[in-house]
Amino acid sequence: MSKPFYKNNLTGNYGVLEGQVVSNQASYLRLRLVNAVGGMIELSHHHENVKPENLVQVSPEEVQKALLGF
Known part of the structure; x- marks a missing residue:
């Protein structure tokens, strides 16, 4: 995923x-x-509407660790 x-x-x-x-x-x-x-990160069919001040850009490694545990 490149985004x-x-x-x-x-x-x-x-x-x-x-x-x-x-x-x-x-x-x-x-x-x-x-x-x-x-064992992979994939886009879901779910969305959230978020105010910009509640978003923070994170690394792909942080997402992997949070969702996959490594």
């Missing part, structure tokens, strides 16, 4: 950015979540 990974500090979930959502005068970033499947 940078982000962590939602409110939920602890990891994902990649997939655009922006504007709802009721508020602006959110759309985070497509990733999960561990068969």
Whole structure:
């Protein structure tokens, strides 16, 4: 996966950015979540709308360690 990974500090979930959502005068970033499947990190079908201040860019190694344990 070549897109940078982000962590939602409110939920602890990891994902990649997939655009922006504007709802009721508020602006959110759309985070497509990733999960561990068969020892690999894959995109899931789940999304979260996140305020930019609640996101932090993380390394692929941090995502691997969090989701796969190594």
